[in-house]
Amino acid sequence: AATELASKSALLQMEGELSNRIRGLMDGVANCIAKIEAELDFPEDLIDEDLSRTLEGDIGRLRMNTEAILVSANRGRIIREGFSVAIVGRPNVGKSSLLNALIGRDRAIVTDIPGTTRDVIEECVDIEGLLVRFGDTAGLRRETGTIESIGMERAKKYLEESNIALFVIDGADEWTSEDDAVCTMLKGRKAIALINKSDAPQKIRSDLVAAKMPEDVLILSCSAQDGRGIEAIRTAIAREALGAGLEGESGIITNIRHIDALSRARTALENALNALKEGLSADMACIDLREAWHALGEITGDTLDERIIDRIFETFCLGK
Numbered sequence: 036a037a038t039e040l041a042s043k044s045a046l047l048q049m050e051g052e053l054s055n056r057i058r059g060l061m062d063g064v065a066n067c068i069a070k071i072e073a074e075l076d077f078p079e080d081l082i083d084e085d086l087s088r089t090l091e092g093d094i095g096r097l098r099m100n101t102e103a104i105l106v107s108a109n110r111g112r113i114i115r116e117g118f119s120v121a122i123v124g125r126p127n128v129g130k131s132s133l134l135n136a137l138i139g140r141d142r143a144i145v146t147d148i149p150g151t152t153r154d155v156i157e158e159c160v161d162i163e164g165l166l167v168r169f170g171d172t173a174g175l176r177r178e179t180g181t182i183e184s185i186g187m188e189r190a191k192k193y194l195e196e197s198n199i200a201l202f203v204i205d206g207a208d209e210w211t212s213e214d215d216a217v218c219t220m221l222k223g224r225k226a227i228a229l230i231n232k233s234d235a236p237q238k239i240r241s242d243l244v245a246a247k248m249p250e251d252v253l254i255l256s257c258s259a260q261d262g263r264g265i266e267a268i269r270t271a272i273a274r275e276a277l278g279a280g281l282e283g284e285s286g287i288i289t290n291i292r293h294i295d296a297l298s299r300a301r302t303a304l305e306n307a308l309n310a311l312k313e314g315l316s317a318d319m320a321c322i323d324l325r326e327a328w329h330a331l332g333e334i335t336g337d338t339l340d341e342r343i344i345d346r347i348f349e350t351f352c353l354g355k
Contacts, residue, residue, distance in 0.1 A: 126174025132259035
């Protein structure tokens with residue numbers, strides 16, 4: 036594990052937290068199957084006068100719980116692989132200075148000459164236990180030469196592949212058409228807008244940026260020069276990556292095979308629920324429930340048939 040969060044996630048799995056959540060789902064599925072099997076095999080002992088409605092509620096909750104575990108899959112991937120952040124903006128807005136401030140050392144060359152950064156400068160840093168990969172990109176403007184053109188193409192490619200963009204704006208300068216061009220590139224992408232150079236008299240206010248950007252974009256002020264607002268940026272990145280983090284999590288799924296098995300279980304539960312809502316018999320839904328159970332069993336290594344028989348006689352009063 037490269038970071039504290041990755042280590043914590045791995046430890047939770049070693050301690051069986053994820054298996055406990057999966058087995059909880061399997062118990063719920065087994066209970067549903069047992070109700071159906073008991074109704075079919077012992078019709079003289081009526082188990083539930085409105086079995087279909089009962090099953091709809093039970094299966095609906097199981098599907099929601101399965102979805103909740105799958106939601107953690109994206110978190111698990113980020114914890115395992117890291118979170119990539121593209122630092123973008125027009126030339127001379129302070130992107131390289133911001134990279135240096137975020138990682139706490141002079142990694143990128145900083146000058147007043149536009150186009151100093153020609154290639155993507157990448158650096159990793161641990162933020163709140165999360166591995167964050169920053170990419171300082173070439174300033175986006177009208178091309179002035181072959182080398183700078185190549186740098187801007189690489190910047191655009193890095194932006195496309197990143198998890199989120201930090202859109203750096205020079206708060207001490209007027210808004211330009213080049214800023215508008217960057218806004219256009221960010222459409223449909225996750226981004227945080229940073230009004231940089233807050234240590235100088237400001238010409239750009241947050242309401243102007245808000246009018247240019249989508250409504251859900253976070254807007255922060257900072258100064259890469261004196262460090263003002265840098266910690267707020269770090270916190271915002273961590274929140275964008277993981278929401279509330281691992282606090283309260285009882286196991287995060289990181290294994291691709293497990294994700295596939297859970298996805299198939301969710302689909303089978305949806306099919307069972309739809310069958311009941313369409314008025315099909317409970318035994319038709321049972322086919323999908325068994326498929327869901329077997330998919331979950333691929334994660335834990337459990338098998339079904341003996342458990343169902345045991346569950347029927349443990350749960351229901353039969354043959355009396």
